[in-house]
Amino acid sequence: MKSLNLSLAFAAAAATMVSVPAHAASKTVDAIKARGELVCGVNTGLAGFSQADSSGNWSGLDVDFCKAVAAAVLSDASKVKYVPLNAQQRFTALQSGEVDILSRNTTGTLSRDASLGLHFVGTWFYDGQGFMVKKGKVKNAKQLNGAAVCVQSGTTTEKNLTDFARANKIKITPVVFEKVEAATGAYFSGRCQAYTTDASGLASTRSKEAKVPADHEILSDLISKEPLGPMVRRGDDEWLAINKWVLNGLIEAEEYGIKQGNVVEMKKSSDPQVGRMLGVTEDLGKHLGLDKEWLARSIAATGNYGEIFERNVGPKTPLNLPRGKNNLWNNGGLMYAPPLR
């Protein structure tokens, strides 16, 4: 590998050089506390998941995760700096230390988990890739043989599309754009017969960008599994643990009925598990290097997982996504948190 060193030199400057020294990465929490804010990489704009309003306030499912972590670590959910990242920038931004968490509808895969120097925290949203088409032309995805399909570059979507076409022996022409706005724009202009991305993204695009949302249909068949979730850097196990247990804690909170509105009175609950989670009977926080109120603060800031889902993407929002696979395990879904004890 020595001979590669020189050729690497010319490209090397951009990404890795500007980063913090590696030994500081094991002190992510200290750095966040010293800085006074959590830096969180989010999508540049995806309705329901992460979007900024006209005064620069971010909201969405992915944004709420960052708020919950900030509440646990900094005792203040508002002390988050959001860094909008596109698909190409996201991993480099996390690797180089520009952001502390990447919470940006990113699919967990083996190669991403194992070869990028990053860790998947857990699944925050179970998704699958689908197609949006103009109503009436096709009934299912296999009828797209010969079609041009608009897609954003730098996503797992592109590869799933190819795999799907090969597996079903149909021919699909991908028209690949760097920006998601360009890809959806080309679809709505009629350049492509279909637009493909994760089904949640399709719902988001249809609700926000279609002139008449009812003219567009999201095909029911999904062609992939897309477990979306936050990522952190490798090499800081304590930081990984905090993120993992904030995620699990919010799911567990829904299971035990702890809500944004009742978190204070739930402290008096006689349920021993509730007492443990809210730091009344046991101090689970100290295992994570936090105080015992950590999860209570997170829940007070964002609500439990179910509340976060309903508020951002649920049936009462423009996205109108059914709870489906993202329901709790005891309600027929896949959301299953290991116990907090």
Next chain:
Amino acid sequence: MIEARPVPKKKSRSISWNSREGRSVIYQVVAIASIAGFLWLLVTNTLENMRRRGIQSGYDFMSQPFGFDVSETLIPYDVMSTYWTAFGIGLANTLKVAIIGIVLATLLGTLLGIGRFSTNFLVRKICYVYVEIFRNIPVYLQLLIWYIIFTETLPAFDDAWEIGNTFLSKGGFAFPWPVWKLGQSLALIGVLLGLAGSYFYARSAQRHFDKTGQRRPVLPVTLAIIIGLAVLGWLAGGAPSEWSLPEKGIFQVEGGTKFSPEFLSLLVGLVLYTASFIAEIVRSGIASVSLGQHEAAASLGLTKSMAMRLVALPQALRVIIPPLTSQYLNLTKNSSLAVAIGYPDLVSIANTSLNQTGRAIEALSIVMAVYLTLSLITALLMNWFNASSAIQER
């Protein structure tokens, strides 16, 4: 022979602080050493950082199958083709738009540049307005505008405009194309041989003119050589005459060949943008030829067009070629904006590869190396052309 400048006699030099030459050698050695040291620091530090963070590095992924589709390719590929092939497909697409773009931009730019000297007021002003509009709008915006124009104004595929066997719609411009067989390959070889033959013929005609002052017809003969050899090659290959005709499928045209709206908007955008700069270069080149040269040509009895072709343009070329080279380089490099409008050029393929593998440094280093190589080759060719058109002192 007169030397341009008197060359001072060099004294014997020794590497020491006491001599000017010695010091300059030492300064240069120090400069090179510090640049090399800086690069070494960058590389080792980067590799060390990547290793510590568990980021895998290396170019081994390039020989693995890439497994994603590309909308338009000049190179055949299949599911097991490697990332190398994918980068090759992107490079071929970049070259396709760059080469066609350079030819068209040169033609359009030259016409516009000459048009600035037209005696016709309207022609002169139109050329002026064109240059001012197209050179002052960022090329990125122009590409987006053309793409929107193509995809918004053209009819959807179902209502494609149909003339004969050509189709024009949002899906692109499809037209008949000969089925490629041995005959076409031999015809192409015939064209190349014809080009070489015409070069030698033109040279001998020039020599004949220098010696005797008599002109031999050049254009008709060279055309005859090229076309003749092309037809000969085609006949030798069995005179294949099969055409692939485009036909309407459910979603797209099948058969024939097709220019996608992505390719067309990229080509149109780059050509119109670059042509405005070339027009200015041509204008300034012609303007640099002094009026006396035109008068001298006229006094020799040359017609206006002969004076332009034989007297003004050869002198203007010396001024034109160096800045023209940078325009060719710019056009090639600007084609990397293709990713904004969905054309699968080298950068687009690299983006996809980068995200499939996470090897940012490796993918970008390949892109940088390719553009560097393309630029150096263009510069080399143009420098050679520049040298051959420079004033030959006798």
